[in-house]
Amino acid sequence: MKKRKWASLKESAIRALFLTCGILAVLVLVGIFATLLTTAVPAFKEIHLSEFLLKKNWDPTSPEKAEYGILSMIVSTLMVTGGALLLAVPIGIGVAAYLSDVAHWRVREIVKPIVEILAGIPSVVVGFLGIVLFGPAIAKIFHIGNGLNAVNGSVLLAIMLLPTIISISEDSLNAVPQAYGEASLALGASQWQTLFRVKVPAALSGIIAACMLGMGRAIGETMTVLMATGNARAFPHGFLSSVRTMTANVAIELGEVPYDTTHYYALFAIGLVLFVMTFIVNLVADVILRKYQEREQ
Amino acid sequence: MSVETGIAKIETRDLDFYYGPSRALKRVNISCHTNRVTAIIGPSGCGKSTFIRSLNRMNEVVPGTRMEGTILLDGHDIHASDVDVVELRRRVGMVFQKPNPFPKSIFDNIAYGLRINGLKDKRKLENVVERSLRGAALWEEVKDRLGENAFALSGGQQQRLCIARALAVEPEVILFDEPCSAIDPIATAKIEDLIETLEKSYTVVIVTHNMQQAARVSDYTAFMMLGELVEFDVTEKIFTNPANKLTEEYITGRFG
Numbered sequence: 001m002k003k004r005k006w007a008s009l010k011e012s013a014i015r016a017l018f019l020t021c022g023i024l025a026v027l028v029l030v031g032i033f034a035t036l037l038t039t040a041v042p043a044f045k046e047i048h049l050s051e052f053l054l055k056k057n058w059d060p061t062s063p064e065k066a067e068y069g070i071l072s073m074i075v076s077t078l079m080v081t082g083g084a085l086l087l088a089v090p091i092g093i094g095v096a097a098y099l100s101d102v103a104h105w106r107v108r109e110i111v112k113p114i115v116e117i118l119a120g121i122p123s124v125v126v127g128f129l130g131i132v133l134f135g136p137a138i139a140k141i142f143h144i145g146n147g148l149n150a151v152n153g154s155v156l157l158a159i160m161l162l163p164t165i166i167s168i169s170e171d172s173l174n175a176v177p178q179a180y181g182e183a184s185l186a187l188g189a190s191q192w193q194t195l196f197r198v199k200v201p202a203a204l205s206g207i208i209a210a211c212m213l214g215m216g217r218a219i220g221e222t223m224t225v226l227m228a229t230g231n232a233r234a235f236p237h238g239f240l241s242s243v244r245t246m247t248a249n250v251a252i253e254l255g256e257v258p259y260d261t262t263h264y265y266a267l268f269a270i271g272l273v274l275f276v277m278t279f280i281v282n283l284v285a286d287v288i289l290r291k292y293q294e295r296e297q
Numbered sequence: 298m299s300v301e302t303g304i305a306k307i308e309t310r311d312l313d314f315y316y317g318p319s320r321a322l323k324r325v326n327i328s329c330h331t332n333r334v335t336a337i338i339g340p341s342g343c344g345k346s347t348f349i350r351s352l353n354r355m356n357e358v359v360p361g362t363r364m365e366g367t368i369l370l371d372g373h374d375i376h377a378s379d380v381d382v383v384e385l386r387r388r389v390g391m392v393f394q395k396p397n398p399f400p401k402s403i404f405d406n407i408a409y410g411l412r413i414n415g416l417k418d419k420r421k422l423e424n425v426v427e428r429s430l431r432g433a434a435l436w437e438e439v440k441d442r443l444g445e446n447a448f449a450l451s452g453g454q455q456q457r458l459c460i461a462r463a464l465a466v467e468p469e470v471i472l473f474d475e476p477c478s479a480i481d482p483i484a485t486a487k488i489e490d491l492i493e494t495l496e497k498s499y500t501v502v503i504v505t506h507n508m509q510q511a512a513r514v515s516d517y518t519a520f521m522m523l524g525e526l527v528e529f530d531v532t533e534k535i536f537t538n539p540a541n542k543l544t545e546e547y548i549t550g551r552f553g
Contacts, residue, residue, distance in 0.1 A: 105360060179397035183459070186355060187410040187466055188387030197413065202400055 033275075040272040043068075043265035052269065056235045058249070060263040068266050070273070072235040076150065076243035077277075079236060080225055081218040083154025084161055089211050091158070092165030093200075096207075099166070100173040101195050112170065119163035127227030130156045135228065142240055148230035150239045156224050161214040168213065172206020173199055205289050212285030216278045222247040246270050300517050300530055304372060306331045306500040307352055307389075307470060312366040314347050314356065314524075321347045323524045324366070329470070329517075334492060334501040336515035336532065338508055340552065344524040345504045346394075349472050352502065353389040354382050370470075390468035394475045396455035398447035398462070403439055406447050406458060410466035425465050433461035434491050453484020460491065471495060473503040477510065489514050508548055512536050520544045 044052070047068045055069025095115070099108050134155055135147030142151075176199045184194040200207070230242025231252065244252075250267050257264045305328035314322035321344045329335040337345040350356045351364060354375065368375045375385055387410075398406050407426045408416075416422060426443065430436040435457040439450070447458055456476060463471060473492070477485040492514045495501055505511050511518050512532060519529040520541075528535060528544045539545045546552060 177397070179393065179395060180399055182355065182358065182393065183397045183399065183462075184409070185358065186353060186386055186391040186393075187413070187462065188383050189410075189413045190383050193413045197409070198399055 036268060036272055036275060039265060040268040041265075043262060043269040046262045047266060047269075052266070053273075058233055060253075060257075060266060066262070068262070070246065070249075070270055072233065073244055073246045073249050073270070074273070076229070076236055077219060077245040077247070077274075079150050079239065079243065080153040080157060080229065080245055081215060083150060083239060084157035084218045085211065085215055087154060087158035088161040088165055088214060092162050092210070092214075093169055093207060095162070095166045096169035096173055097195055097200070099170050101191065101199070112167070115163050115166050117163075118159075119167070121160075123160065123221060123223040124227070126156050126160055127224040130224065130228030144240055146230065146242065148228060149241055150229060150236060150243045153225045153229040153243070153245070154239070156228050157218045157221060160221065160224065161218055164217065165210045165214050168210035169203070169207045172203040172210070175206070176202040208288050209285055212281055212288075216281050219278055219281065220247060220274065222251050226251055246274055301328070301330050301333070303330070305329060305369070306371065307502070308369045309348075309352075310367040310369070312348070312351065312368065313364065314344070314351060315363040315365075316359070317361050321524050322351075325521070325524075325526045327519050327526060327529060329500055329502050331500045332496060332498075333517060334496050334503060334515040336511035336518045337502070337504045337521060338506075338511045338518060338547075339521035339527075340547070341506075342523075343521040345521050346474055347524075348521070349474050349502060349504045350391075352470070352472055353386050353391055355386075355391065357382070387466050388468055389470045389472060390463035390466065391472045391474065392456070392459050392463055392476050395479045396452055396459050398450075398455050398458050401447065402444050403447050403450070403458060404443040407462050407465045410462060414466075429461040429465040430458075432464045432495075433457045434487065434494075435461055451484070452480045453487060456480055456484065456488060457491065460488070460495075468499070470500040470502065473501065473505075475504050475506055478506060485510075508536075520547060522547070 052068055052070060053074070054071055055067065056071045057067040057069045058072065059067040099112060103111065130152050131148070135152050137147065138149070138152050138155075139145065139147035180198050180202055181194055184198045185191075189197070225245045226248040229245065229248065231244040231248055232242035233244055234241070236243045250270050253263070254267050257267060308328045309325055312322050312325040313320065325344075325348060327335070327337075327348070337348060339345050347356065352368060352375075356362055356364065364376075370385070370389065373380070399409065401409070404422075404426055407429050408422045411422060411425055427436060427440075430439065435454060438454060439445075439458075442449075447455060450458060456479075460471075460476075477488055480488075489510065492501060492503065496516075503511075503515065515532045517529065518532040518535040520527045520535065520539075520543075522543060528539060528541045530540070534540075535544060536548055539548065
């Protein structure tokens with residue numbers, strides 16, 4: 001009898017412990033969001049929201065008239081992110097398909113851990129490569145004076161995204177039941193047809209999730225783009241322009257800005273916009289995933 | 298070993314099969330004839346699935362395996378260098394142990410085998426889908442919901458869908474690898490009826506765990522044990538008057 005009481009006590013103690021952990025995680029998240037929101041909102045006492053989002057000029061320290069338009073930075077962020085996805089998604093899915101279906105299992109056992117280790121390379125190291133290796137190479141290829149531009153940022157971000165996209169896509173291709181592949185082969189389909197008509201569609205939810213995760217990471221990445229894209233404030237004219245992304249701008253200016261000024265609040269407002277963007281990406285990913293899962297059931 | 302005279306549709310000669318170092322088939326000689334159902338029975342692990350999967354070279358998908366001996370389809374070696382494995386599998390269709398429809402609509406499941414061959418004409422596809430579903434005795438049950446996901450069907454219906462999918466590419470031989478092991482008795486009865494109908498137009502080979510099933514549907518029965526062919530004869534003889542002591546003990550339920 002006593003033993004049983006002790007067991008139930010232990011049970012509820014464990015329950016309480018996990019409940020606390022769960023609440024703590026939620027509290028921290030809510031806290032971060034609340035801080036971001038309360039620090040960002042005062043910026044809009046002086047800046048009109050439409051002006052903030054739609055004006056191209058960002059010059060908060062101008063002696064004549066401070067300007068707080070972040071459109072150039074939004075466009076820069078989208079360009080660098082979009083370029084990175086354009087490079088990383090096809091290559092990533094190709095590598096994942098190779099590893100899951102074509103490669104000898106010994107090759108896979110070696111290559112996959114290496115790819116996953118790539119995810120651990122610090123972003124400052126990737127940025128360094130951008131400055132000394134990719135930047136000069138891009139300058140040479142396109143015959144321009146300066147290789148620190150949007151293309152450079154996209155290439156570096158693509159390298160950083162590849163491990164995530166490859167690893168998760170490969171997992172979801174491997175999770176496709178073997179029976180699908182067998183059924184397809186037994187009907188006289190070639191390995192290619194089986195891969196692209198049966199396996200990739202069946203793994204699509206996982207592949208989309210991988211790309212969305214990559215996109216979220218690309219939007220938020222700071223150090224690499226800060227080092228590699230040149231950080232010009234002007235509105236970008238193309239992929240060979242030097243660009244300043246939203247993250248890079250916050251990182252550059254937040255250390256120097258006086259507290260409790262409109263400029264300070266505006267930087268937090270940029271953070272809020274970033275938060276909203278990644279939130280939308282995740283939401284869309286979630287909706288897509290749910291649609292596919294419903295269809296498969 | 299042949300029970301019937303004339304040229305066999307499929308014939309194996311001294312078929313050996315290895316998974317790494319372990320030998321799964323030992324010099325198996327079986328002939329299967331057109332318009333006949335040949336059943337392979339035997340206890341678990343006797344090599345019957347390995348045998349049937351070597352007839353359409355599906356075992357090649359498994360890494361680390363090796364085959365010796367000869368398999369002839371219409372007298373031609375299926376491992377000859379001029380044989381395209383894709384073409385072979387189109388001629389020798391297969392239905393698997395568990396129903397394995399694709400996560401696509403009923404229509405798309407059946408059209409798959411034709412589409413990979415480049416057929417795009419909607420009318421032709423519709424014709425083949427209907428013919429195949431009728432051939433698998435499933436048309437009446439699904440004709441109003443061809444666009445629905447195949448997973449919405451019951452297990453027995455899914456298995457008949459897989460049969461229809463195999464029929465759509467117009468094979469000459471159909472291999473059944475324990476097709477009823479994952480479905481209920483009523484659905485099993487439907488599939489057995491279906492196999493008897495299919496016999497009229499195809500060469501059928503069926504692996505089964507269920508001796509009654511072999512007795513009901515097949516013309517010839519092969520009894521295998523530990524990778525060896527123990528006895529191969531007319532089904533009636535195997536079940537009423539087996540020549541081998543082991544066969545008798547197995548069919549009377551003394552082991553297995």
